[in-house]
Amino acid sequence: VATRAETATLAQPRTFSERLVRWISRSPVHILLLAIAAIWLVPTVALLVTSFRPRSDALSSGWWHVFSSHLTLANYSQVIHTGGMGHAFLNSLYITVPATILPLTLGAMAAYAFAWTRFPFRDTTFLIVVALMVVPVQTAFVPLLKFFRENGHLNTEFYGIWLAHTAFGLPLAIFLFRNFFITLPKDLIEAARMDGASEFAVFRRVVIPLSVPALASFAIFQFLWVWNDLLMALIFVSDPSKQPMTVKITQLLSTYAQEFHILAAAGFLLMAVPLIVFFALQRYFVQGLLAGSVKS
Amino acid sequence: LSAQAPPLQVPQPKRRFGRPREGSFKERLQGIAFAAPALIVLGLFVVYPAYYTVRLAFYSSDYLFSFTNYVGLQNFKDLFQDKDFFDVSHFPPSGAVFNNLKWVLIYISLCLILGLALAVLTIRVRYESAVKSVIFIPMAISATAVAVIWLLVYSPNPDIGTVNAVIHGLGGSPVSWLGQSNTVNYAIIIAYVWASTGFAMVVLSAALKGIPTEIIEAARVDGAGEWNIFRRIMLPMLSLPISIVTVWLFINVIKVFDIIYVMTQGGPGTSSRVIAYTMFVDTFNGFPGRGAAVAVIMLLLTIPVMILNISRFKSERVIT
Secondary structure, three states, X not given: OOOHHHHHHOOOOOOHHHHHHHHHHOHHHHHXXXXXXXXXXXXXXXXXXXXXXXHHHHHHOOHHHXXXXXXXXXXXXXXHHOOOHHHHHHHHHHXXXXXXXXXXXXXXXXXXHHHHOOOOOHHHHHHHHHHHOOXXXXXXXXXXXXXXXXXXXXXXXXXXXXXXXXXXXXXXXXXXXXHHHOOOOHHHHHHHHHOOOOHHHHHHXXXXXXXXXXXXXXXXXXXXXXXXXXXXXXXXXXXXXXXXXXXXXXXXXXXXXXOHHHHHHHHHHHHHHHHHHHHHHHHHHHHHHHHOOOOO | OOOXXXXXXXXXXXXXXXXXXXXXXXXXXXXHHHHHHHHHHHHHHHHHHHHHHHHHOOEOOOOOOOOOOEOOOHHHHHHHHOOOOOEOOOOOOEOHHHHHHHHHHHHHHHHHHHHHHHHHHHOOOOOHHXXXXXXXXXXXXXXXXXXXXXXXXXXOOOOOXXXXXXXXXXXXXXXXXXXXXXXXXXHHHHHHHHHHHHHHHHHHHHHHHOOOHHHHHHHHHOOOOHHHHHHHHHHHHOHHHHHHHHHHHHHHHHHOOHHHHHHOOOOOOOOOOOHHHHHHHHHHOOOHHHHHHHXXXXXXXXXXXXXXXXXXXXXXOOOO
16 A cells, blocks of 8 residues: 555555665655664663573673573573562552542543533642643642642552552543543433433443443553652662562662663563553554653 | 554544533432542542652651651752762762753653654564564663663673673773673663653654555655655654654653662762652752752642643544
């Protein structure tokens, strides 16, 4: 399939030689693109290769000597078992799953209120929510930490970080969902109300089933956001046995400094889930990112 | 990435944004009930803390973060006397503020230029989605992982670090990119550009595909060259998405922390600190009031973006 740029410049080439001429005339573009793609891949490939190299090789020669060294999974088993990354992986899950579901649920309910119900100051409140999307988390560190410490030590459990991520994920959730909900056909919602459905039934049985793409986009976005976060975990997870992988890696870094075979394996464990999510759910992910670009 | 990029526009509201007609008492109560849980969480954990932090910026405070020892604007004065934060005693000026300025200028412009170039170039080739995937993947991974990846790239040992291996191979002597204060900021910025260019590319590419083919064909028929088509048609039509990406990158720069924390801990010395890094260090090293003052500065920097978002929304334009 020709792109529009091609169709505009010349008619579809029919013979092999015509195609060859066209390809060569475009070769600067091809070379440039392939070079950029290669530069973009090298850093990740270097780390991937290093994560499979034995200690002695990784300390003495570069990743490009991959073909002259045997590869091993020993680094992975070392970081998972003795390095604590296995436990940290579970902590990352414990942190991320509720910190995704909570803003998803609360955000969808609030968005329904903003889109399909009427109450005083509705639109003013919504504009405030829009404004809150870019508030830096730094403005909440100290008061939240103080609040968590003085109210049942929430920062020594997972509650603190769940609440913090929920609060800072909510504005984006409400904004995205409200903009999606408001495009649903009005007749559908009115009809359900006429039939005597309660507001909750309309929300649960009409609005939610029709909004799966928007809900999925936000869920993926928030999941990756929380999974990849270091700063909030550093501050709101005080118990070392509850720290997620991002925090664990910073500790491995101070222990192993230049031992990249260990750091590489740890880094890939951290990247594994986001990469799986990315390849499995690319479209939703990109949509969520495009729609969420008002937040960082 | 699928060749068919998702549309940039959020579905447009079907009814005008304005004052809702008052509903019945029961209707209003139900609306409030649906919104209440989220609004309570936002009020307690976002709005009230922001107020608390602004107030704290006027106290020297203590390890309990309470409002003790009112000092007025002294925290802000101290901050701008602090050579690690703001140093204009020599040229070029240094400190976290000027490091952050380097980030704003270099990070934003490199991401935009590379993103735009990739968007324009990839549209012309068959393997568009493959190239875009490669550029975009770093967007999905955490800044912590990006930092580990680039620590290896920048390793001062030419037998291990990719960059120094290339320099060594060309006959140069290896450079400790992260170990010296005149290169460390640029090195980290490049790593973050690597991670963020994919975003600019995807947004701009989606917008580029939204430009009607007829316009570009008509210009070609009229004899416009490729450069003029780019300069006079594509660029003006991309001005809104470019401004959206710029705002996003700007917010990213104000908040940048994780990658610096993992790569250099703000070092060597304090030479790679940025504003968000100073906030963290001051708050947790015995200067909570000063940390709050930095947070207030960060909040002030985001206020223009808040106003922009609200006015865009009110005018019912694209708001992504």
